[in-house]
Amino acid sequence: MPFTIAIIGRPNVGKSTLFNRLVGQKLALVDDMPGVTRDRREGEAKLFDLNFTIIDTAGLDEGPKGSLTARMQEQTETAIALADALFFVIDARIGLTPADRAFADFARRADKPVLLLANKSEGKHGELGAMESYALGLGDPIQISAEHGEGMGELYDAVSKLVPPTDDEEDEHEETDEERANRPIRVAIVGRPNAGKSTLINHLLGEERLLTSPEAGTTRDSIAVEIEWKGRGFRIFDTAGLRRRSRIEEKLEKLSVADALRAVRFAEVVVLMMDAQNRFEEQDLRIADLIEREGRALVIAVNKWDLMDGNPGQISMLRRDADHWLPQVAGAPIVAVSGLMGEGIDRLMQAIIEAYAIWNRRVPTAALNRWFEQAIADNPPPAVSGRRLKLNYITQTKARPPSFVLFCSRADAIPQSYLRYLTNSMRETFELPGTPVRITLREKANPFAHKRKRPN
Structure with a gap:
C-alpha cells in the first residue's frame, strides 16, 4: 500500500494547485472562486525521488446536516481516515482566519503527522502570513508557492522524513504482455447533467464515494475510481454533465466540460448515460457523435429504468431507436439500468467488456x-x-x-x-x-x- 497524504484546509487556499504540481498534470480544476473541488481526487505524486499517493479534498467548511456542504466535508473526513499524513494548507497572503484555527484543531484530532504549508508565500505579504501560522501549534510552517513551484525543496526535506525513498529497480520494471492484458479497462461515464452518472458509480463501489444531488451540475472534476467486477479490473471516470455549448456560461462549467472531454479522450470505452424518460435528445446525439469521432468504443446506458411503466417491447424499442438515431455506431450495445436500484449493472459491465474486445479486434x-x-x-x-x-x-x-x-x-x-x-x-x-x-x-x-x- 503506497504512502498516502491528504491535502486539507479551508476553501481557496491552493490545495488543487498543489495537487496538480505534485502529480505533474492539471488533473484538478483550479479557479479563483472558492469551493471548486467537491469530491476527493487521488493521484500519484512525485517529489524528486519520493513517490506517494496524494488526495485532493474539498475545502473544510461547515453546513447543515444533509446539505451538499456537509457531504463534501464527509468526503474530506474519509480522505483523512485513508491518509497516513496530512498537508494542512493556509493562504499566507491573507494570514490566519478563524476557520484556519478551527480546522487546525480538526487536523490535530486526526492523530496523524501534519505538515503545515503556508501557500502563496511569495512576496512580503506572504512572509508575514507565514509567521502568523506559528500560532496554530502545528509546528514550523513550510513556505511554498504551489503555483510557481517555490519551496519544493523544503517540502521534500519534510516529506522525506515520512515517505521511504523509491527503489530505482522498481521504476525500471517493464510491463509484460500479461500485465498489459490484465490492465484495468479505462471507462468514462458521460452524459447530460443529472443523468445519474455518480449514482451508478456509487452503486458499483458499494459506497457513497461520489457526491450526488437532485440538482444538476454537482460533479465538476472528472474523478477516477478503481473497481473489480468478476475478476476484471476497471478504472472508471465520473465526469461533469455535458450541456449544449450555448448554455455553458460560467468559466467553471467550461473547465468542467473540458475536463470531461479529456476523460473521453483518455478512455477506452465510453458509457453514454441517458435519462430513460428523455432519451435520444439532441445533446445525447452530439455526445455520441463526439465519442465516435474520438474513436472510442461506445456503450449506451439508459438510466432510471425503474421509473418506466415496464410494458413489453420497451427494450426492442430502445434498440430500434439507437440504430435510427445513431447510424454511425450501428449496433452499439444498449442497456437499461437503474443506478439507484442497482438493476442492469451486470449487463452493463458485460457490455463494457465485450465492447472493449471488439474495439481491440484485428481481422485476419x-x-x-x-x-x-x-x-x-x-x-x-x-x-x-x-x-x-x-x-x-x-x-x-x-x-x-x-x-x-x-x-x-x-x-x-x-x-x-x-x-x-x-x-x-x-x-x-x-x-x-x-x-x-x-x-x-x-x-x-x-x-x-x-x-x-x-x-x-
Whole structure:
C-alpha cells in the first residue's frame, strides 16, 4: 500500500494547485472562486525521488446536516481516515482566519503527522502570513508557492522524513504482455447533467464515494475510481454533465466540460448515460457523435429504468431507436439500468467488456481480402465522369479502433456513400457492432509516373 497524504484546509487556499504540481498534470480544476473541488481526487505524486499517493479534498467548511456542504466535508473526513499524513494548507497572503484555527484543531484530532504549508508565500505579504501560522501549534510552517513551484525543496526535506525513498529497480520494471492484458479497462461515464452518472458509480463501489444531488451540475472534476467486477479490473471516470455549448456560461462549467472531454479522450470505452424518460435528445446525439469521432468504443446506458411503466417491447424499442438515431455506431450495445436500484449493472459491465474486445479486434488478412472481393462484386464502385474507379486492396493498419487503409485510384473521387457501404458491410461481416471503423483512402503509386513520354 503506497504512502498516502491528504491535502486539507479551508476553501481557496491552493490545495488543487498543489495537487496538480505534485502529480505533474492539471488533473484538478483550479479557479479563483472558492469551493471548486467537491469530491476527493487521488493521484500519484512525485517529489524528486519520493513517490506517494496524494488526495485532493474539498475545502473544510461547515453546513447543515444533509446539505451538499456537509457531504463534501464527509468526503474530506474519509480522505483523512485513508491518509497516513496530512498537508494542512493556509493562504499566507491573507494570514490566519478563524476557520484556519478551527480546522487546525480538526487536523490535530486526526492523530496523524501534519505538515503545515503556508501557500502563496511569495512576496512580503506572504512572509508575514507565514509567521502568523506559528500560532496554530502545528509546528514550523513550510513556505511554498504551489503555483510557481517555490519551496519544493523544503517540502521534500519534510516529506522525506515520512515517505521511504523509491527503489530505482522498481521504476525500471517493464510491463509484460500479461500485465498489459490484465490492465484495468479505462471507462468514462458521460452524459447530460443529472443523468445519474455518480449514482451508478456509487452503486458499483458499494459506497457513497461520489457526491450526488437532485440538482444538476454537482460533479465538476472528472474523478477516477478503481473497481473489480468478476475478476476484471476497471478504472472508471465520473465526469461533469455535458450541456449544449450555448448554455455553458460560467468559466467553471467550461473547465468542467473540458475536463470531461479529456476523460473521453483518455478512455477506452465510453458509457453514454441517458435519462430513460428523455432519451435520444439532441445533446445525447452530439455526445455520441463526439465519442465516435474520438474513436472510442461506445456503450449506451439508459438510466432510471425503474421509473418506466415496464410494458413489453420497451427494450426492442430502445434498440430500434439507437440504430435510427445513431447510424454511425450501428449496433452499439444498449442497456437499461437503474443506478439507484442497482438493476442492469451486470449487463452493463458485460457490455463494457465485450465492447472493449471488439474495439481491440484485428481481422485476419485472408478473411479481409475475401470480404473485399465479394463486397466489390456485389456492389461495384460507381463510375465518376465516365471513368471507372479501381479499388486495389485493403489492409488493417491497427486496432483500437479497427482502422484500415484502402488502396485505390483517384481517392478524392470515391463517394462517401460508397465508403459507408463498405463500413456497414464490414461491421456485419466481421461482427464489429458499435465500435468506430476507420477507412483511410490511399492512391496506389503509378509505376510509370517517372517515365517521360518519348518525343514524336
